[in-house]
Amino acid sequence: MKYIVAVDQSTSASKAFLVDEQGGIVRRASRPHRQYYPAPGRVEQDAEEIFRNVEAIIGEVTEGIPANQLAALALTNQRETTVLWDRWTGKPACPAVVWQDTRGEALCGELRRHDARVRELTGSALSPYLPASKIGVLLRENPALRRRAEAGDLCMGTMESWLAFKLGGRHVTDASNASRTQLMDIHRLEWSKELTSLFGIPEALLAEILPCDGDFGTYRGMPIMGVLGDSFGTLFGQGCHAPGTAKISYGTGTSVMVNLGERALIPENGLTTAVAWRFDGRTAYELEGNITCSGDTLIWLCEGLELFRDPQEIEALARTVPDALGVQLVPAMAGLGAPFFDTGATALIRGMTRGATRAHVARAALEAMAQRPADVLEAIRAGSGLEVPLLMADGGGCKNTLLMQLQADLADCELRCATFSELSALGAAWMAGIAVGLFNSLEDIPARQGEGPRYAPRMAAEQRQAMRRAWRLAIQCARMR
Numbered sequence: 001m002k003y004i005v006a007v008d009q010s011t012s013a014s015k016a017f018l019v020d021e022q023g024g025i026v027r028r029a030s031r032p033h034r035q036y037y038p039a040p041g042r043v044e045q046d047a048e049e050i051f052r053n054v055e056a057i058i059g060e061v062t063e064g065i066p067a068n069q070l071a072a073l074a075l076t077n078q079r080e081t082t083v084l085w086d087r088w089t090g091k092p093a094c095p096a097v098v099w100q101d102t103r104g105e106a107l108c109g110e111l112r113r114h115d116a117r118v119r120e121l122t123g124s125a126l127s128p129y130l131p132a133s134k135i136g137v138l139l140r141e142n143p144a145l146r147r148r149a150e151a152g153d154l155c156m157g158t159m160e161s162w163l164a165f166k167l168g169g170r171h172v173t174d175a176s177n178a179s180r181t182q183l184m185d186i187h188r189l190e191w192s193k194e195l196t197s198l199f200g201i202p203e204a205l206l207a208e209i210l211p212c213d214g215d216f217g218t219y220r221g222m223p224i225m226g227v228l229g230d231s232f233g234t235l236f237g238q239g240c241h242a243p244g245t246a247k248i249s250y251g252t253g254t255s256v257m258v259n260l261g262e263r264a265l266i267p268e269n270g271l272t273t274a275v276a277w278r279f280d281g282r283t284a285y286e287l288e289g290n291i292t293c294s295g296d297t298l299i300w301l302c303e304g305l306e307l308f309r310d311p312q313e314i315e316a317l318a319r320t321v322p323d324a325l326g327v328q329l330v331p332a333m334a335g336l337g338a339p340f341f342d343t344g345a346t347a348l349i350r351g352m353t354r355g356a357t358r359a360h361v362a363r364a365a366l367e368a369m370a371q372r373p374a375d376v377l378e379a380i381r382a383g384s385g386l387e388v389p390l391l392m393a394d395g396g397g398c399k400n401t402l403l404m405q406l407q408a409d410l411a412d413c414e415l416r417c418a419t420f421s422e423l424s425a426l427g428a429a430w431m432a433g434i435a436v437g438l439f440n441s442l443e444d445i446p447a448r449q450g451e452g453p454r455y456a457p458r459m460a461a462e463q464r465q466a467m468r469r470a471w472r473l474a475i476q477c478a479r480m481r
Helices: 047-062 105-110 112-122 131-141 143-150 159-168 193-199 230-237 295-304 311-318 358-384 401-411 423-435 461-478
Strands: 003-009 013-019 025-032 070-077 082-086 154-158 172-174 208-210 222-229 246-250 254-261 272-279 282-291 328-330 348-350 390-395 414-417
Touching: 003 047, 003 159, 003 222, 003 423, 013 047, 013 423, 025 047, 047 159, 070 159, 070 230, 070 423, 082 131, 082 143, 082 159, 105 112, 105 131, 112 193, 131 143, 131 154, 131 193, 143 154, 154 159, 159 172, 159 222, 222 230, 222 423, 230 246, 230 254, 230 272, 230 282, 230 423, 246 358, 254 272, 254 358, 272 423, 282 358, 295 311, 295 358, 311 358, 311 401, 328 358, 328 461, 348 461, 358 401, 358 461, 390 401, 401 414, 401 461
Parallel strands: 003 070, 070 222, 172 208, 246 390, 390 414
Antiparallel strands: 003 013, 013 025, 082 154, 246 254, 254 282, 272 282, 328 348
């Protein structure tokens, strides 16, 4: 028996999985890490704590397994969280700057006149959520760090790069994560001197960019390969390998992502393009839109407004009414993400009448969770010319059958739910397994043969169009200053 070890280093915890020759998970381990909030808009983590946790959980899932049965170590990671460390000692030079950190906002404002050029090179508008502005500000605020960086004594990398250095001894990154730094030219697949100069980042900091199935070093005899960002791991694991195939992932927020194939499309409508992976000699690009508040809407109704006991009650109540009776909830608690990117938008509940009940508010919440991905999918179709007739769905929202039917209806496409969880880690593991010859192809992996529930659109076109028109008006109200 041969195994792949897969590490999913996420925002709140690090998880490790032992994946067998069937492609299924047979062991798992997890350790959380602390999150620090030293000042408003600043979010940090201890990279050394994360590394220790990763080493420990790899040890847990491989205990008692002979080294010759461990075929590869795959890595997937929280995207954009960035580490600076000493090239010679391997110690972090400062806390890791988390993707949620917005310290780069002022720098992005200073560079706004370059936004079109940045978008052209990177597929993303200037954003404080991406590493370039974060590290630019960090080096601006700390002259000692800048001197060390310019002298070549520091390394910079996102989490997979940090872990590859600590586990495998190489300062490398993969193309998918590099494409999310806002420092890589996604067309040339190399670091851009124009961008490093713009953000004030010494080139000596940067890692070698490898394909996702490249040589990321060796740990305990295991070649490290199958390395890519977590959302891209899910896209790969869902089998979205052909242009126009798409996935939707439900969690605290929701991510909608479509494979563009081997062409990079520079979006103009609130979406972003990145390298999904470089694998087996080919590059796949993706177009995506991320929604900041999705499942969190239900938590807010339960914990913030105390209208419901738990999310299960929301689904049960929503089923007791045929519609929301005109009630609309726009979940803009932290502004609106894609495709609007309006940080000034505020949440609202509108359309309340004397006949409205908690059940109608519950229904409105689920409708909102389906309307926001429909907004993104509408922008994807308009911006790419792709029809996207099918969404491969995963995440906690898949358990809510009413939400899934609403999603199929409002997005006007079929939904197919995954039969397995932990798709980020499994996508990386399956990629590594193909690379080392454990699997012939994704289609041949036994664990992928099952099919989850399917949902086809049932709503009449006139009703869908009316609901979409009313929703656009609600969005306008949420964006009014």
